[in-house]
Structures are given as structure tokens and as C-alpha cells.
Amino acid sequence: MKRWKSGLFNTPLRIVIAVGVVVFSVEFLFMTLLHDVIMPLMSFTVSDRIWSIIDAVTLVVLVSPVLYFLVFIRMQRDFAELTQLFADLTDTLMVGVLLVDTDLRVHRWNQWLERKTGISSQQACGKLLTELFADLNSPRLLSAIELCIKHKSPQLISQTLNRYVLPIPLVSPMHDLKLMQQQVSVAPLTNSRGETLAAISINDVTESVAKSSALARLAMKMESQSNRDQLTGAYNRHFLWSWLTPQLKQSVRHSQALSCLMLDIDYFKRINDTYGHDVGDAVLRGFAEILHEQMRDSDILVRYGGEEFVVLLTHADAAVALEIANRILDRVRKTAIAPLEAGDVRCSIGVSSWTPEEPCSAEELLKEADRCLYHAKHNGRDQVVIDRESSHSLR
Amino acid sequence: MELDELERDALRELANVGLSRAATQLSELLNDHIEMTVPLVQVVPYDQVTQALQLDPHAMVAAVWQSFSGQSEGTSILMFPSEDSKNLVRALVGPSMLGAGEDDLRGIEHEAMMEIGNIIITSGMAVIADMLGQEVRMSLPGYMEGNLPDIMAQRSWDNAGREMQAIIMFTHLKAAQREIEGRMVMLMSVDSVQVLFDRLHKLLRSL
Numbered sequence: 335m336k337r338w339k340s341g342l343f344n345t346p347l348r349i350v351i352a353v354g355v356v357v358f359s360v361e362f363l364f365m366t367l368l369h370d371v372i373m374p375l376m377s378f379t380v381s382d383r384i385w386s387i388i389d390a391v392t393l394v395v396l397v398s399p400v401l402y403f404l405v406f407i408r409m410q411r412d413f414a415e416l417t418q419l420f421a422d423l424t425d426t427l428m429v430g431v432l433l434v435d436t437d438l439r440v441h442r443w444n445q446w447l448e449r450k451t452g453i454s455s456q457q458a459c460g461k462l463l464t465e466l467f468a469d470l471n472s473p474r475l476l477s478a479i480e481l482c483i484k485h486k487s488p489q490l491i492s493q494t495l496n497r498y499v500l501p502i503p504l505v506s507p508m509h510d511l512k513l514m515q516q517q518v519s520v521a522p523l524t525n526s527r528g529e530t531l532a533a534i535s536i537n538d539v540t541e542s543v544a545k546s547s548a549l550a551r552l553a554m555k556m557e558s559q560s561n562r563d564q565l566t567g568a569y570n571r572h573f574l575w576s577w578l579t580p581q582l583k584q585s586v587r588h589s590q591a592l593s594c595l596m597l598d599i600d601y602f603k604r605i606n607d608t609y610g611h612d613v614g615d616a617v618l619r620g621f622a623e624i625l626h627e628q629m630r631d632s633d634i635l636v637r638y639g640g641e642e643f644v645v646l647l648t649h650a651d652a653a654v655a656l657e658i659a660n661r662i663l664d665r666v667r668k669t670a671i672a673p674l675e676a677g678d679v680r681c682s683i684g685v686s687s688w689t690p691e692e693p694c695s696a697e698e699l700l701k702e703a704d705r706c707l708y709h710a711k712h713n714g715r716d717q718v719v720i721d722r723e724s725s726h727s728l729r
Numbered sequence: 730m731e732l733d734e735l736e737r738d739a740l741r742e743l744a745n746v747g748l749s750r751a752a753t754q755l756s757e758l759l760n761d762h763i764e765m766t767v768p769l770v771q772v773v774p775y776d777q778v779t780q781a782l783q784l785d786p787h788a789m790v791a792a793v794w795q796s797f798s799g800q801s802e803g804t805s806i807l808m809f810p811s812e813d814s815k816n817l818v819r820a821l822v823g824p825s826m827l828g829a830g831e832d833d834l835r836g837i838e839h840e841a842m843m844e845i846g847n848i849i850i851t852s853g854m855a856v857i858a859d860m861l862g863q864e865v866r867m868s869l870p871g872y873m874e875g876n877l878p879d880i881m882a883q884r885s886w887d888n889a890g891r892e893m894q895a896i897i898m899f900t901h902l903k904a905a906q907r908e909i910e911g912r913m914v915m916l917m918s919v920d921s922v923q924v925l926f927d928r929l930h931k932l933l934r935s936l
Contacts, residue, residue, distance in 0.1 A: 485855045485865075487866075490869065495759065495841050
């Protein structure tokens with residue numbers, strides 16, 4: 335095709351001149367032949383009028399194929415240029431583009447794919463996709479190609495539902511990803527012979543997948559590292575243990591008492607079932623607020639379970655703890671937590687204490703409070719129960 | 730233009746065959762046993778579509794659509810109740826969505842629904858194209874969410890003012906221990922629907 339670019343026919347003027355030269359020389363030869371050779375030979379004469387008609391007809395007959403030829407050449411050149419342009423265009427894209435037929439034979443392989451797979455266009459074209467990727471294991475890709483060619487319906491192959499479409503290893507693995515994460519679309523392309531090929535375009539979404547999974551991991555880590563319960567703002571169990579162990583050591587060092595209240599909202603399930611979870615959540619928040627009001631700055635409130643809370647009271651022996659517990663019981667009875675009325679929400683409380691005289695481990699302290707809470711529940715709820723050793727010390 | 734009972738049954742059977750193919754594809758893709766049936770097929774004029782769909786006009790609907798061209802032109806829209814489609818996607822791709830933010834989640838849902846819808850619409854349209862005996866070219870799928878009037882108004886589905894008819898396939902999808910009622914609507918010209926009916930007549934007479 336290069337020949338035409340700098341050759342004889344690259345400007346319209348030259349084409350016109352060339353056509354003229356060709357037409358007139360051919361006509362001149364033909365006329366001379368007819369006039370000087372054939373007609374004398376056949377001893378035949380015609381009028382000038384007939385001559386001019388013959389002239390015109392000859393001209394048309396001779397010129398049209400030449401013009402047709404020229405237009406054809408021109409079109410072919412344009413078409414070839416266009417084809418090349420499109421081929422070049424697919425090479426400029428930042429996505430993988432390949433064309434395959436029903437047999438999975440590759441007809442086109444763009445530069446992006448050459449770069450990412452290390453397989454050149456020459457190596458790829460004419461080969462089967464299954465030959466290029468021995469470990470190709472995507473039934474969805476195969477069925478998408480089939481659907482696309484058979485039903486002329488483009489197919490989306492999302493990253494969400496399909497992990498790997500073409501197994502392309504990453505040059506530098508990202509986090510735990512070793513293969514390129516892809517978002518693929520398969521669209522039908524029909525050529526002039528009526529054969530339909532599947533145009534597969536591949537988007538590399540590895541980076542965004544890696545990013546979002548990294549973010550998800552971070553969010554989970556932050557969640558587990560956070561100390562607070564989101565609903566009530568109370569500390570969570572995780573924090574309870576990290577706080578209690580060093581606190582007990584300090585109590586040993588300074589010979590100071592420490593008490594534990596374990597609280598549970600009575601018939602909380604019934605509230606939830608009757609009024610719905612929104613009211614249940616409001617009750618939990620309201621309950622935590624009442625507890626906060628009765629505590630000192632050095633005390634901590636922990637949401638221990640669903641409707642179970644723990645209050646740890648520093649510098650508080652059994653007597654102080656019992657007094658605070660009773661005060662809480664009273665406040666809860668008298669407070670209306672919207673939309674419930676005062677008295678609708680009640681609680682049971684178990685109390686245990688650590689004293690220098692009766693030391694125990696953190697686990698034992700909580701277990702004891704839990705046991706007392708169980709007794710409070712068992713004895714009819716809405717009451718405070720204190721453990722036996724602590725109650726001895728009260729006397 | 731009406732279908733008699735026999736013809737409607739025949740069309741429904743064809744739709745069932747088509748969508749069971751889609752179910753096979755989906756089962757493979759989603760690694761779960763998926764069943765799809767078409768309990769009812771209706772053909773109604775364009776202006777009666779909204780009514781015929783029997784969907785709550787206030788409920789949110791997730792829709793995947795693909796327009797088609799060729800000898801017949803129109804649009805196929807697959808609709809599921811939004812909540813159901815979300816729950817389905819969550820049930821199917823759950824583990825990989827753990828820890829994803831709300832925006833990510835929405836993106837994941839759209840993408841997954843688009844692919845699932847793509848497969849279902851392709852199979853449904855294949856039945857129609859087979860019946861028409863024509864080649865139908867489909868566009869890439871699109872996704873949108875809204876209530877039914879919004880969805881029908883968001884884009885002018887009607888084709889350049891030509892008189893349109895709608896073939897409605899009521900779909901019943903069973904996946905991940907859930908059952909979802911969906912609708913597939915194929916909007917196409919009256920002429921195309923007429924061709925479809927003629928072929929259906931011929932098919933039934935040849936039996």
C-alpha cells in the first residue's frame with residue numbers, strides 16, 4: 335500500500351492528467367487502427383456524423399473502467415488505512431482486547447495483552463485460547479463467548495462473581511493476590527462474510543480490589559481494636575480485661591478495695607419482642623445513661639453482653655458497692671425510658687468485691703458477680719444480691 | 730392482538746426452556762443450585778405495562794436492561810424487588826463482601842445483579858429471537874434502581890414513537906433457600922410481536 339502514498343496518483347490533478355493521457359492515447363491508437371487499417375481493409379466509409387458518435391461511445395467505454403479502477407484503488411487504500419488505524423487504535427487502549435471465534439481461536443491480540451501476558455501478537459494469533467492458557471478455568475468465559483456469538487448478546491463478566499477470567503500472573507504480587515483481577519466484557523463482532531467473532535475486553539482491576547480488601551482488613555482491625563460499644567458508648571469486653579488486670583495489681587499495691595456490679599435488664603427480650611428493636615436499643619442507651627450518672631470518674635462501665643452490663647468501682651468495698659447498687663436499682667425503677675413509662679424497666683444486680691483481706695483473680699471477681707446476678711434473677715428479679723464473703727465483711 | 734390459551738401455554742413453555750438454560754448457567758457461576766421458572770406470560774400494549782406487571786408502585790425495584798436492534802428493535806428489562814435482589818446477592822457472594830463499606834457494597838450488588846440479569850435476559854431474548862426467526866443484536870446491559878413509575882419513565886423505552894407491545898414473563902427464581910418473584914419485560918414493535926404470533930400459530934398447527 336505504501337507505493338500509492340508517494341507515487342503517481344497522490345494528488346487529484348495528477349490523477350486527472352494521468353487519466354487524460356491514458357484515455358487519449360488509447361483512443362488515438364484505437365481510432366488510428368480503425369480509420370487507417372480496419373476500414374480501408376474492409377473498404378467501408380461512413381459519414382462524419384457517425385464518426386462523432388463512435389468517438390463519444392469509445393470515449394465512454396474506455397474512460398469508465400479507468401475511472402472505476404481508480405476509484406477502486408482509492409477505496410482499497412482508504413480501507414486498508416482505516417483497518418490499520420483501528421488495529422493501531424486497539425494498541426493504544428489501556429485495556430486488553432482480543433478477538434476469538436467459536437473454536438476459541440485468537441484473531442487479534444493487542445499490545446496491552448502482549449505486555450501483561452508476555453505473549454506476542456504473533457504467538458497468539460491463530461492459536462486456541464486453551465493453548466495459550468493451559469490453566470484456563472473459567473466456565474463463565476467459555477459460556478459467555480458461546481452466548482455472545484450464538485445470541486449476539488454482549489456479556490459482562492464481573493469481578494464480583496468471577497475471580498479470575500484469564501489466568502494472568504501479576505509481575506509484582508499485590509498483598510495476597512497473585513493473579514490479575516479482571517472485569518471483562520464479551521461483545522459480538524460480525525465480519526463481511528457473516529462470521530461472528532467475540533471481542534473480549536479486559537480491564538485490570540487488581541489495584542482497586544487490593545485497595546478495597548486492604549481497607550476492609552483495616553476496618554475490621556479497627557473494629558476489634560476499638561474499646562467502645564457503638565450503641566451505648568460503654569466500654570466493651572475487650573477493654574474490660576485490659577483494664578481490670580493492671581487495676582487489680584494496683585489494688586494489691588495500695589491495699590485498696592475494688593468492687594464489681596453485674597447488671598441485667600429484666601425481661602429485656604419481652605421488651606424487644608413487644609416494642610421492637612428500636613425501643614430495645616433506646617432502653618439499652620437509657621439504662622447505660624442511668625448507670626453513668628451513679629458512677630464516679632474513676633469507675634468504668636462495660637457492656638458485657640446483649641443486655642448485660644458490668645460496673646467496676648474503684649476504691650469501693652462491699653458496703654459502698656451495695657449502696658451504689660441499690661441506688662441504681664432505685665433510679666432504674668423511677669426513670670421513664672422513652673417510650674416506656676417509669677417502672678417498666680427493671681434490673682437485677684449481682685455484687686462482688688475484691689479486698690486485700692479476701693483477694694481473688696479478675697476472672698473470679700466477675701464469676702462471683704455473675705453468680706450473685708443469677709441468684710437475683712432466680713429470687714424474682716428486680717433486686718440486688720451480694721456474695722457471701724462480702725456480706726460477712728459488712729457485719 | 731390476542732393469544733389464545735394454547736398459544737400462551739406454548740410461549741410459556743418456550744420461556745421455561747430458555748430460562749432453565751439461564752438457571753444452569755447461573756448455578757455454575759454462583760456455585761449454588763438455582764431454579765428458574767416462568768409461571769405466566771402476558772402480552773399487553775405498551776401503555777398497560779405498568780399495570781400488568783402487578784408490582785407495588787412504591788416499592789423499590791432493581792432493573793437490568795439491554796436494548797436490542799436488528800429486524801426487531803426494542804428493550805428487554807428484568808426487574809426484581811430491590812430488597813430481594815440485595816438479599817440474594819448478599820447470600821450468594823456474602824463471604825467476599827465481609828468488611829466492605831456501604832458504597833462498596835452497593836457497587837458489588839450492582840455489578841453482580843448486572844451480570845446475573847445479563848445471563849437471564851440473554852436466555853429470554855434467545856427464545857424470542859428463535860421464535861421470530863431473526864437475528865437480534867443486544868446492547869451491553871445497564872442497571873438502575875427506583876420505583877416502577879420511575880423506571881418506566883427514566884428512559885423512553887418506546888422506540889421513536891412507534892406503537893409498542895410488551896411481552897411480560899413472570900419469573901420465579903429459587904436460589905440460596907430464597908424465592909424471588911421477578912418480571913422480564915420485552916418491549917418491541919407491534920409488527921415484531923405480530924411476526925412472533927404468526928410463527929407461534931404455524932408452530933402449533935404443525936404439531
